[in-house]
Amino acid sequence: MTRQAMFRRIVLSSLIRRRSRMLVALLAVLIGTTVFLGMGAVYYDIPRQMGREFRSYGANLVLVAAGGGSVLKLEEARRAIALLPVDKVVGATPFRYETMYYNKQGLTVVGTDFSAVRKTSPYWRVQGEWPQKDDEILIGADIAEHTRLYAGSFIALEVSPPKGRKIKKEMKISGVVHSGGAEDGFVLMPLAGMETLLGAGGTAAVVEISIAAASEEIAAFSAAIQAKTPGLTPRLVKRIADSETTVLSRLQALIFMVTGIVLFLTLICVGTTMLTVVMERRGEIGLKKALGADNKAIIFEFIGEGVVLALAGWLPGLVSGYFFAQMVSVSVFSREVDLPFFLVPLTLCASLAVTITASLLPAAAAVDVEPALVLGGE
Numbered sequence: 001m002t003r004q005a006m007f008r009r010i011v012l013s014s015l016i017r018r019r020s021r022m023l024v025a026l027l028a029v030l031i032g033t034t035v036f037l038g039m040g041a042v043y044y045d046i047p048r049q050m051g052r053e054f055r056s057y058g059a060n061l062v063l064v065a066a067g068g069g070s071v072l073k074l075e076e077a078r079r080a081i082a083l084l085p086v087d088k089v090v091g092a093t094p095f096r097y098e099t100m101y102y103n104k105q106g107l108t109v110v111g112t113d114f115s116a117v118r119k120t121s122p123y124w125r126v127q128g129e130w131p132q133k134d135d136e137i138l139i140g141a142d143i144a145e146h147t148r149l150y151a152g153s154f155i156a157l158e159v160s161p162p163k164g165r166k167i168k169k170e171m172k173i174s175g176v177v178h179s180g181g182a183e184d185g186f187v188l189m190p191l192a193g194m195e196t197l198l199g200a201g202g203t204a205a206v207v208e209i210s211i212a213a214a215s216e217e218i219a220a221f222s223a224a225i226q227a228k229t230p231g232l233t234p235r236l237v238k239r240i241a242d243s244e245t246t247v248l249s250r251l252q253a254l255i256f257m258v259t260g261i262v263l264f265l266t267l268i269c270v271g272t273t274m275l276t277v278v279m280e281r282r283g284e285i286g287l288k289k290a291l292g293a294d295n296k297a298i299i300f301e302f303i304g305e306g307v308v309l310a311l312a313g314w315l316p317g318l319v320s321g322y323f324f325a326q327m328v329s330v331s332v333f334s335r336e337v338d339l340p341f342f343l344v345p346l347t348l349c350a351s352l353a354v355t356i357t358a359s360l361l362p363a364a365a366a367v368d369v370e371p372a373l374v375l376g377g378e
Helices: 003-017 019-057 074-082 114-120 141-147 191-198 215-228 238-280 282-290 295-333 343-367
Strands: 061-065 089-102 105-112 125-128 136-140 154-159 167-178 187-190 206-211 232-236
Touching: 019 238, 019 295, 019 343, 061 215, 074 089, 074 206, 074 215, 074 232, 089 114, 089 191, 105 114, 105 191, 114 206, 136 141, 141 167, 187 191, 206 215, 215 232, 238 295, 238 343, 295 343
Parallel strands: 105 187, 136 167
Antiparallel strands: 061 206, 061 232, 089 105, 089 154, 089 206, 125 167, 136 187, 154 167
C-alpha cells in the first residue's frame, strides 16, 4: 500500500469511526456553504435587482437643451440615448409643454409618448384607460376634481398654433392620472397629436431617461453625453440616484456581515468538534507518536479530515445554496436571481479555508500530546 493510500485510509477511517460527531461538523460546513453561495449570489445580483426596483420611482437621468434653452431637438436626444448601453436603458420619454384653454382658463398640456411613460414612470395610476389615439387624453386628478370631468367625458380645448388663428379641438378623456406629483395638475396627450395641432414637430422641453445602473455608471454616461452632444445638458436626478446608492451599499454591507458571521460560527463549530475528537483520541495519537509518527504527519492527518469535510459539505451545499438564493431573491425582490459561475470555485475555496483553519487548533493540541503520559500504565 502506498503512503498516499495509507493516509487516505487513516483519514476516512477516523471520520467514519466518529461519524456522529463528524456529522455535526459536516452539517455546519453544509450550512456555511449554503449561506455563502446563496448570499454571494444575492450580493452579486443586488445592483441589478435594486436598479429594477428603483426604476419604479421614475427616471434617474434628464436631458434638457444646452445653455438654458427651452427647446430640445428630439434628434439630438436620440443620438444621446444611442450612446447608452441598450441592456441598461429601461425607457426614454419626451415631454413637451404647451398652454391651452378650457372655459377661458389656461391649462398646461403635456405632449408625451405614453408607451414610454409606462416604462419610465410606472408609478402613475390611471383610472380608466391609457390613450390609444391622437385625440385621446389623460387629465390629472386635480383637474378632474376641479372640473368634475371623468374618464369617457369629452373636453374642448382652445389651441393657438404658431401660425394661424385659434382653433377649438374636442378631445376624449380616456382616463384620469394619479401620480402624486405635478402630473395631477396637467392635461396629457400624445406627442404626435400635439405636433399635428401646433404644426411643429421634432422638439420637446425635456427627455427623461430611466437607466438600470449604479450612480457611478450613470455619472459616466452623463459625462459621455455631455462630451458628444453639445446641444444637450444631461442632469442626474440626485434624489433617486443617491437614494439608490445608499440603500444598495447598506444592503451589501448587511449581506457581507451576515455571511461573515455564519462562516465564523461554522469555523467555531468545526473547530470545537475536532478538538473534542482530539481529546477522545489522545491514546491513539500517543501510540502513533510512540511508533514513530512525527508532528508533521499528525498535523496533516487533521488537516486532511478538514479537507474531506469541506468537500463533503461543498457538493450538497451548491445545490442547497442555489435554492436558498432563489428563495431569498423571490421573497425580497419577487424575481429569481442569476447565479454567477465564479461563485462555485469561490465557495469551495471558502469552505476549504474555514475547515483548514478550524483544524489548526485541534492539530496543535494533538502535537502537544506526550506519549509517555497518555500511555502510562498500558
